Amino acid sequence: MNYSDIHAAIGKWYGIHGRHDLPWRQTDDPYLIYISEMMLQQTQVKTVLKRFFFPFIERFPTLQSIKEASVDDLLLAWQGLGYYRRARYIHQTAQVSAPRLPTDPAELVKLPGIGKSTAHAIAAFSTHLPVAVLDANVKRVLHRFFAEKERKEKRLWTLAEKLLDCENPYIYNQAMMDIGATVCLPKAPRCDLCPLASRCLGREKPLHYPQPARKKTRPLHHQAYLWIEKEGKILMRKREGDMLGGLWELPSVESPPPKSEKIAEIVHDYSHFRRIAEIYISADTEQIEGEWLDYGELENIAISSLERKIFKKLKQ
Ligand code: SF4
The missing domain is CATH 3.90.79.10 (Nucleoside Triphosphate Pyrophosphohydrolase)
Structure with missing residues (x-):
């Protein structure tokens, strides 16, 4: 199916509403993009921006500086971000990759703690490779756009690749992340402002997609x-x-x-x-x-x- 109209609308929307100021969008250094992606895996953009990204890269400006540091130093810099396994993964990655992180997704996914979406984000944002990014926000947009109820990772990757704008993968991926974060909101999607609205199959009942996850009680x-x-x-x-x-x-x-x-x-x-x-x-x-x-x-x-x-x- 041809999505050139949607790609054009997404590109236009991004030009006006995209979060261009995010510091990890001001660079093509795979290391800085990698650190931001690892931080953002479990932590909100505003928290990462306000408290963690800048002090961390000031303390560890390169992958080599992480390789030369102790795990304790890294954990101290990570303190407050939670999910400390991420900091240990970064340290392990530095041991095998420094001085430079690869940008080939096939190489990236072999590194500790780097999944397919993070690998694609590093590649797409540092080298503009046409690969899809599938973070939690993008997943929600795809669920709704394709009226996909089931939470099936493999199926979502197929849909992500189907909709991907291979001619402008950088803008497309950044825009999709932003649309998920600011327009296609979990509880109150703002469909009137959405560049995907004209062909969104889930627009009539967006909260039906994806179907709610079963609530687990915490032991x-x-x-x-x-x-x-x-x-x-x-x-x-x-x-x-x-x-x-x-x-x-x-x-x-x-x-x-x-x-x-x-x-x-x-x-x-x-x-x-x-x-x-x-x-x-x-x-x-x-x-x-x-x-x-x-x-x-x-x-x-x-x-x-x-x-x-x-x-x-x-x-x-
Ligand atoms: S039209 Fe609405 S439901 Fe569909 S992707 Fe946009 S914000 Fe989400």
């Missing part, structure tokens, strides 16, 4: 943490494993030691579960392992959002 995980202070130092542990690996936290235990006193309870949501963190002080902490850190050192280590909540609460 509750209880965890006891110990607050152990001695001579102006606090006992901390560095986490291992995939989830939050490399971040520092208070020592956690299966159950609080005898003669413990609960001093706080913090509720913290992760993507798949809700943690109820119970904080105890205890007179019997000789067996608890960890490292004694000065309070001043806490500024220079990466801690999770839960830990920050705990420190804030206990400070109060």
Whole structure:
């Protein structure tokens, strides 16, 4: 099917309404585009812009600078963005790719943490390669434009490639991301302003596409943490494993030691579960392992959002 009318409308719309000022659109450096894509995977544009992108690239201006840094340094710069696995992936990618990130999608998808859409975004935005980008916003636009109810990744890739403007892939992809973010909104799509409206099959009932995902209830995980202070130092542990690996936290235990006193309870949501963190002080902490850190050192280590909540609460 020919979509040249839609491509023309999308291009015109982008010229007027596109978010041209985004810093990662002012460059063709694949490294900067890569960092922005990794940050934007789980974090909103305004948060990335306001708090994270500039300090991060000032601290790590090149892929080589990441290769030469420690994972701890990277986690510290990533602190507050969440989903810390992304920072570890970036570090691993730098080890194998520095000084320069490839721009061929087939090479990019072999790197840790780079999926097809991120690989296509890096290629499309750094070299204008005609490949489709399929982030969450673009998925919603495609679901509605093609009146596609089912949430099937493979099918969406087919539709993304079908609609792709191969002559102007850079503008098309940026525009589709912007239309998803600013026009084809999840709850209140602004169809009157949409350049796809003339041929959108889902326009009459946009909220039917895609069909709502089944709501999952987050399981509750209880965890006891110990607050152990001695001579102006606090006992901390560095986490291992995939989830939050490399971040520092208070020592956690299966159950609080005898003669413990609960001093706080913090509720913290992760993507798949809700943690109820119970904080105890205890007179019997000789067996608890960890490292004694000065309070001043806490500024220079990466801690999770839960830990920050705990420190804030206990400070109060
Ligand atoms: S016409 Fe409406 S439903 Fe269709 S893509 Fe545009 S904003 Fe979304």
